[in-house]
Amino acid sequence: MTSMEAESVATIVCTSKQTRFNIGTPNYRELDIEGLNIIVKSGSKSGAKGKAKAKSEGTKILSNAKLRLKAGQRYALIGRNGTGKSTLLKAVAEKLIPGLPEETRITILQQTDVGDVNADEGPVPTPSEGEGPVVLEEVIERATAKQEVQKEIDILLRGVDGGDPFGALRAFRKVHHGRLQKELFLKDKDASLRSGTRGMQARKALITMEKKVAEFQSEYERKDEDITPETLAKETSEAADMLADLQLQVEPSKLAETESKAKKILTGLGFTESRMAQRVSSLSGGWKMRTALAAALLQDTDILILDEPTNFLDLLGIIWLQRHLTALAESSDPPTLILVSHDRDFISLCTDLLIIKDMDLTYFHGDLPTYEASRAEKKAHLTKMKDAQDKQKEHIQQTIQRNMREGKAKDDQNKIRQAKSRQKKLDDRWGMEVNAKGGRFKLNRDLVGYHLTARAEIDIPQDERPVSFALPDPPELRFPGALISLEKVSFRYARDAKAPVVLKDIDISVSMGDRIGILGLNGSGKSTLIKLLVEETRPSAGTATKHPRLKLGYYAQHAVEALQEMGQVDTEMTALGLLMGENGSELDEGEIRGLLGSLGLPGRLASDVPVRRLSGGQLVRLELARILRRRPHCLVLDEATTHLDYETVAALREALRGWQGAVVLVSHDRWFVRGVVEGIVGDDGEESEEDDRGGDAGGMRRRLVCRLKAGAMSVLEGGVSEFEEGVERRVRKMESS
Template sequence: MTSMEAESVATIVCTSKQTRFNIGTPNYRELDIEGLNIIVKSGSKPGVKGKAKAKSEGTEILSNAKLRLKAGQRYALIGRNGTGKSTLLKAVAEKLIPGIPEETRITILQQTDVGDANADEGPISTPSEGEGPAVLEDVIERATAKQEVQKEIDILSRGVDGGDPFDALRAVRKVHHGRLQKELFLKDKDARLRSGARGMQARKALITMEKKVTEFQSQYEQKDEDIPPETLAKETSEAADMLADLQLQVEPSKLAETESKAKKILTGLGFTESRIAQRVSSLSGGWKMRTALAAALLQDTDILILDEPTNFLDLLGIIWLQRHLIALAESSDPPTLILVSHDRDFISLCTDLLIIKDKDLTYFHGDLPTYEASRAEKKAYLTKMKDAQDKQKEHIQQTIQRNMREGKAKDDQNKIRQAKSRQKKLDDRWGMEVNAKGGRFKLNRDLVGYHLTARAEIDIPQNERPVSFTLPDPSELRFPGALISLEKVSFRYTRDAKAPVVLKDIDISVSMGDRIGILGLNGSGKSTLIKLLVEETRPSSGTATKHPRLKLGYYAQHAVEMLQKMGREDPQMTALGLLMGENDDGLDEGEIRGLLGSLGLPGRLASDVPVRRLSGGQLVRLELARILRRRPHCLVLDEATTHLDYETVAALREALRDWEGAVVLVSHDRWFVRGVVEGVGGDDGEEREEDGRGAGAGAGGAAGGLRRRLVCRLRAGAMSVLEGGVSEFEEGVERRVRKMESS
C-alpha cells in the first residue's frame, strides 16, 4: 500500500487503560480491558493539525467502555445496525486494542460484499481447470499454512542432501531470511494501522525489526570463504534440527487427521464430494463464504469471531454449525466465541450477551428472551417505585408549605424547623432506596465521594426509539378469487422430457390474508418455485394463473446486491431520487417521503445520502419501499432478513404478521417464520387467536375471517404441508444432522 492509499482509508484508533505491573501469566482466551475508547477516522486531510481537531473528525464507537471476555464463554454481540459491531470485531481481531497480548491467536470470519451469494440450485458445475486450489486444499492451507511449511521443508531438504558442505548453511539462512521478511511485513502493517501510544510502540518495533533485517542481510550475503568452520558446523546442525521439526508438522498421520476433520466440517456446511473437488475460484460468493467459515472452524485459536456465519447456510448447515459450536465449547480447552447473528434461534447457543449501545458495552449472563424480560421487569419496577415516590414527594412538599405558613403566621419555630428538616431530606436524601444489587441504599457505601450528598434520582431506563415498519394496506381487488394459483405444475430446465424434474405436481393457491412459509434445504427447488409464483419463469407443464388485478411485491434474495450495483453505477443517486425516477403510480414527493419515513429512511437520509453509502439494513428498507409503493396484495419474500439486525427483524416480523395482504415467505430464520407464518406472538410461544393451519396447500382462502397459515416443505421437487409446522421441519433436519455426525 502506498502512503497516499494509506491516508485515504478509514483508521480505527483504540486507547485503553493499562497497568504497569506484571500481573502474572496471561490467559490468552480472556480479555479484561478498562477504559476502552474506539474512534473511526476517515483519511487524514491536509492542513489538519492538533489532537482535538483530529478527534472531532472521527466517529466515536466506544467511550470509556470495559471489554471483558471470560475464557471459553460464548458471547452474542448484539446492537443495532450502525452501532459499531463490525468495527469492534475488527479492532479485536487485528489486536488494535492495547491490552490484547500479541501471542493471542484470534480467528475472524467477517461478512464481505459478495455477489451471487447463493447459487444453490441448478446443476453443479464440473471442477474448473483454472488456476487456484481446490476447496479442501484451500481450507487446509488457510488453517495450517501447510504450503508454507512444505516450501521450507523443500529448501532445507535440498540443502541437507546437497553435495556442497555449504548447502545446508545456505538453506537455513534462506529460511530465516524468508521468515524475517514476513515478520517485517507484519510489523510494517502494524505500524500503519496503529496510532497513539500503541502506534509509537509499533513504529519502534518496526525500526528494531528493520535493523535486524539489515544486520542479517550482510550475513545472508556472506561469501563461503568468510564463514568460520565453527559457524558452518553450528548452522549445518541447525538446518537438520529445523528440518526434523518441520517434518513432524506435516507427517502423514497428522495431515490425515486434519484432512478428515476438514472434510467433516465441509460436509456439515453442505459441501458434496463434487463441490469439495471444485476450484475455489469457480465457486459462487455464498460457497466461498462457506469455504472461509470451514477454514475458521478448522483452525486452533484462542478467540473465534463469527460475523453472521448463517447468512449463506440452509437450515441443515445452521443446525450443524449450532451443534458444532456447542461441542467445541464442551471440549477440554474451548476457544472464547464472539458471535454476531440476526437469527435469534441460532444465537441461543451463546451463554452471554455482549451489548453495544450508547458507545458503551454491557453484559448479561443468559439468553436474549431472558434479557428482554429482565429489562421489561426492571423498567416496570422502577416506574412503580418512582410513581410512589412522586406521590410521597408531593405530599411532603404540601406539608412543608403548610408548616412554613402556619409557623410564620404563629411564630412557631418548631414548625419552621420541622419544615426545613423535611426540605433538607428532599434535597439531600431523596432518590433511590435500593442499590444496584437490590439491597437497602446506604449513603456512605453506595454513593462514594465527600462532595456528594444527594442520592441519585430513580432513573427509569428509556427504550430506544423503537424500530418500526408501517406497511400500506393493499389496494382494492374489487372481486374475490385466488391471487396466485399453481395446478399440477412441473418444471425442467430444458424442454427435453429426459431432463431431470426440478419441481413436480405442485398445487398451491395464495389468497388475501394467507401466510405461507416455504421451507427446504438448498437444492430442493425453492428458488424455482418463487420464480414460478412471480412469473419470472413459466412451468414446463401444468397451469399457473393469477388474479387479473393482482399487484405483486417480490423481494429477491439478491436485492441488496442489486441496489449496491445501481449505487455504484450512479454515485449521486439517493433513495428519494430512485423512487421518484421509478414513480409510475402517481405518488407525489410528499407521499414517497412518507413511505420512506415509515420504513425507517426519513428526511435527509432519503434525500441527501447516496444509495452507495447506505448500510445493508437501510438498503433492505429501500427495496421494501420500492415494493410497497404500489400497495401490493401479495408479498413474496425470499430471505429478506439477511442484512438486518435482530431488532429490525423483530419489527418486520410484527408488521408482516398483522398485514392485510398475503405473504409467501422463504427464510432459514426459524423464529421469523414462526412469527410471520404460524402467528407465534413472541418468545412465550403463544399463538395468535386466528389459526387456519391445516387447510391443504391447494385450499381456498381464509374462511370466516380466519387467516390461513401453511408451512410447506419442498423436498426433491415435491411439496407437502407440514401439520407440525416449523418444528416438524426442524426436528427432521436435526435427525439428519445427528445421522451425519454418527457416520
C-alpha cells in the same frame, strides 16, 4: 494509567488505557481493555496533526468502553444496524486495540459484499480447469499455512541434500533470515500502535530487534571461507533439527487428519465431493463465503469471530454449525467466540450477550429472551418505585409549604425548622432506596465519595425509539377469488422431456390473509417455485393463474445486490429519487416520504444520501418501500431478513403477523417463520389469537408450512418444528457417519 492509540489504513483509530504493571503471563483467550475509544475516519491522514483532526472529525463508535471477554465464553454481539458491530470486530481482528497482545491468534469471518449467492438451484458445475486452488486445498492452506511450511522445507532439503558442505548452513540462514524479517515487521507494527510508557517499551524492543537483524545480516552475507568449522558443524546440525520439526508438521498422518477434519466441516456446510474439487475462483459468492467459514472453523485459534455466518446457509448448514460450535465450546480448551447473527434461534448457543449501544458496551449473562424479560421487569419495577416516590414527594412538599406558611404566620420556629429539615431530606436523601446489590440503601455505606451530597435519582432506562414497520393496507379486490393458483404444475430447465424435473405436480393457492411458509434445503426447488408464483418463469406443465386485479410485491433474494448495482450506475440517485422516478406508485411525494420514514429511512437519509452509500440493512428497507408503494395484495418474500439486525427482524415479523394481505415466505430463520406464518408471539411458543382474522370474508387466516423436497411439495402438520426435527435427525446421521 497511560493512553495508547492505533491508526489503521482502514481509517479506524483506537485508544485505550493500560496498566504499567506487569500482571504476569496473559491468557490470550481473554480480553480486558479499559477506556476503549474507537473512531472511524472519513479518510486517511498522516502525521500527528492529521491524527488529532481525525479524532475530532471521525464517527465515534465507542467512548470510554470496557471490553472484557472471558476465556471460552460464547458472546452474541448485538446492536442495531449502524452501531459499529463490524467495526469493533475488525478492530479486534486486526489487533488495532492497544492492550490486545500481538501473540493472540484471532480468526475472523467478515461480512462480504458478494454477487451471485444463490446456491439453491441447478446442477453442480464440473471442476474448472482455471487457475487457483480447489476448495479443499484452499481450506487446508488457510488453516495450516501448509505452503509456507513446505516452502521452508524445500529450501532446507535443497541445502541438506545438495552435496555442498555449506549448503545446509546457507539454507538454515535463509529460513532464519525470513523469520527475522517477519518478526521485525510485527515489532514495527507494535511500536507504531503505542504511545506513552508502553510505546517507549515497544520502540526499545523494535530497536533491539533492528540490531539483532543487522547483526544477523552480516553473518548471512559472510563468505564461506570466513566461516569457522565449529560454526559450520553447529548450524548444519541446527538445519537438520529444523527440517525434522517442519516435516513433522506436514507428515502424511497429520495432513490426513487435517484433511479429514476439513472434509467433515465442508460436508456439514453443504459441500459435496464434486464441489470440494471445484476451483475456488469458479464458485458463486455464497459458496465462497462457505469456503471461508470452513477455513475459519478448521484453524486453531484463541478468539473466533463470526459475523453473520448463517447468511448463505440453509437450515441443514445452520443446525450443523450450531451443533459444531456448541461441541467446540465443550472441548478441553475452547476458543472465545464472538458471534453476530440476526437469527435468534441460532444465537441461543451463546452464553453471554455483548450489547453495543450509545457508544458503550454492556454485558448480560444469559440469552436474548431472558435479557429482554429482565429489562422489561427492571423498567416496570423502577417505574412503579418512581411513581410511588413522586406521590410521596408531592405530599411532603405540600406539608412543607403548609408548615412554612403557618410557621411564618404564627412565628412558630419549630414548624419552620421542621419544614427546613424535611426540605433538606428531599434535597439530599431522596432517590434510590436500594443499592447496586439490591439491598436497602444506607447513607454511610452506599453514598461513597466526599463530593456526593445526595442519592441518585431513580433512573428509568429509556428504550431506544422502537423499530416499526407501517405496512399499507391493500386495496379492495372488488370480486373474490384466489390471488395466485398453481395446479398440477411441473418445471424442468429444458423443454426436452428427458431433462430432469425440478418441480413436479405442485398444487398451491394463495388467498387474501393467507400465511404460507415454504421450507426446504438448498437444491429443493424453492427459488424456482417463487419464480413461478411471481411469473418470472412459466411452468413446463400444469396451469398457473392469478387474480386479474392482483398487485404483487416480490422481495427477491438478490434485491440488495441489485440496488447496489443501480447505485453504482447512477451515483447521485437517492432513495426518494428512485421511488419518485418509478412507475406504478399510488403515493405522492409526501406519502412516499412517510413510507420511507416508517421503514427507517427518514428525512435527509431518504432525500440526500445516495443509494450507493446506504448500508445493507438500509437497502433492505428501501427495497421494501419499492414493493409497498404499490399497496400490494400479496407479498412474496425470499430471504428478506438477510442484512437486518435482530430488532428490525422482530419489527418486520410483528408487522407481517397482523397485515391484511397475503404473505408467502421463504426463509431459513425459524423464529421469523414461526412468527409470521404460524402466528407465534414470543420465544415460549405462545400462539397469537388477535391476528388470526383475515381474508376477504374476515374469516380465520389460513396458515400453512410447506416443505419442498426433491421437487415435491407437502404440508407439514407439525409446522416449523417438524421440519427442524427432520433436519436435526439428518445432521446427527451425518455426524455419526
